Amino acid sequence: MKRSFVVVLIVLFTACGQPADIQQAQEPVGAQAGTLSTTTAPMANTAPEASATYQEARDSAVATVSLAAEKNSTWSTSDALLKQAEAASIEGELDRAIQLADEARWLAELAIKQAETEETLWRDRVLRN
Amino acid sequence: MLFPLRAPQKCLEPKNKENVQVIKVFSFLVLIISQLMAWSALAEPEEDRQAMLSFYEKHFPNVEFQEFANGVYAFDEIARQQWLEIEDFPPYEIAVDEGEAYFNNRFSNGNSYADCFENEGQGVRQNYPYFDTNVGKVITIELAINQCREKNSEKPLPYGKGELAAISSYMAYTSRGNTIDVKVPTNNPAALAAFESGKQFYYSRRGQLNFACSSCHIQAVGLSIRADPLSTTVGQVTHFPAYRARWGEMVTLQRRFAECNFQVRARPLALQSDQYRNLEYFLSFMSNGFELNGPASRR
Structure with a gap:
């Protein structure tokens, strides 16, 4: 023992x-x-190509969020992520800004998918006697 | 040409009396079927209301019908006691007084709100929202207040709180005890479409949390989210505008819609948007038969 x-x-x-x-x-x-965490700030990248990549990612996210808005199904998380992305880009953290904009676009795509599936699925939840 | 063309008239011409008879019978059947389809579409709002009432009666067998107008206080005894204590010194009283003063103020052209409403705006809340067949839209009481202002060359008020909520509170106060009597015109497809749109909104999942209004207020009714019990759909509109302790101010029904949407991580829609007005139309129709008890206080 x-x-x-x-x-x-x-x-x-x-x-x-x-x-x-x-x-x-x-x-x-x-x-x-x-790489798996959105809260860990990567190294700031101020290269012109990174800036262009961010603009592209942001434009794509904004366009997707607008499509979701047309279906009245935007998720507020996309809005918040776009704001964070903009703040990160101003701080010069372009890698992080790109990551956030991509996430905003991805969530907007899910919101659109949700709206499309709900077009018919909602009827299954209606109470009936 | 592979297939010779035939004159259109010839195609439609009956060949004999038998064909005429067939066409007559067919036309009659089409008429009957279309009437039946129209009838079933018209009957649906009332069927929806009955189905919903039946659901809650089964879910809460010990709660009296009119008690549902008190929200969660109908079945949460501890919350009810706290609410009754608050009612001794109701926090919405100030808003009612302010609303009365605003209501009686004359516009710069000498008219007042009383000139815009039936019965001079006293005891009319139970008839809102209604479907305006002329414009083909649902008109809520807050919208009607702002329409009255614009008609009298005044700027519309911001929706959701403040002066508009105070005026709405006063109008609700003068209507206390009146029974909600929202009508869906059965001969108007646009009104039925507005009702259907509100119903669709209520049952559709939205936001990142993937919740529909019905997820909480039907599927999980009576359960709690954190410390807050979930209320029934029927009776939800009876007590608005409400003094919300969390915000320390009066809140209109549509601002509450926006809060619910935000809580499930959906971007809230504009107050008095078509979607929110249609939702209010559907919800109010579901509460037909309940007595108005607003304004009220809520946590």
């Missing part, structure tokens, strides 16, 4: 004593790179 307790303690101390770089290496690759 005593021996096993000592073994457990040694294992614990060994793990806690690992250098920081080894612990970091054990983190998932995606979390390190920040």
Whole structure:
């Protein structure tokens, strides 16, 4: 019993004593790179091509949101993301701005899909005697 | 040419008396079927209302019919006690007084709101919204107030709160106890279309959270979202405008629609848009037979 307790303690101390770089290496690759998180700001990119890419992404998102609005089915999240994208572009964080604009467009596409499917599905929910 | 053309008249000409008889019978059947289709379309609003009432009666067997006009306070005893305490010093009283003053103020041309409404605007709230057959649109009481202003060369008021909500509160107050009697003209396809549009809005999922109005108020009625119990569809319109404690001010029904839409992460529509007016039309018809008890206080 005593021996096993000592073994457990040694294992614990060994793990806690690992250098920081080894612990970091054990983190998932995606979390390190920040590729899966919208809250992790990537490196600012001020290159002219990135600016053009952002404008393209933004225009595409705005056009898709407008299509959703024609169907009265815009999601407020798209609006919020477009605002955040604009703020990020002003701050010079163009990679992040592109990511946010793309997400806004993607949500607007889902909103349009929702409106299209609801054109008929709503009838199934109507109460009947 | 592969197929020789025949004169159109010849195609339509009956060949003999038997054909004439067949055409007559066919025409009669078409007439009967179209009448039946029209009748079924007209009967639908009332069928919808009966189906909804029946659903809630089964869901809340111990709640009396008129109690549904009190929203969640019809079945949430603790919330009801708090509400009754609040009613001792009703927070909407100030709005009613202000609304009365605004209502009685004369426009610059000497006319007043009383000149625009039946019975000088006293006790008429139960007839709104109605379908205006001349313009082919649903007219809500807030819209009628602004139409009155514009008719008298005054600027329309912002919808949702403030002066307009106060005037609407006063008009609701003078109508307390009157029974909601919203009509869907059975001989008007445009009115039926407006009703249908409101119904579609009510049952359609929207927003990122993918909720329809019916998701909360039918499917999950009586359950709670966080600390807030979900009210029944019937009786929802009876108490507006309402003093909303969360905002500390009077709120019109359509501002509440906008809040609901925002809560499911849908972009709210413009107040008094066609869609919201049609929704109000549908909801108000569902509450036919309930007594008005607005303005009221809500959490």
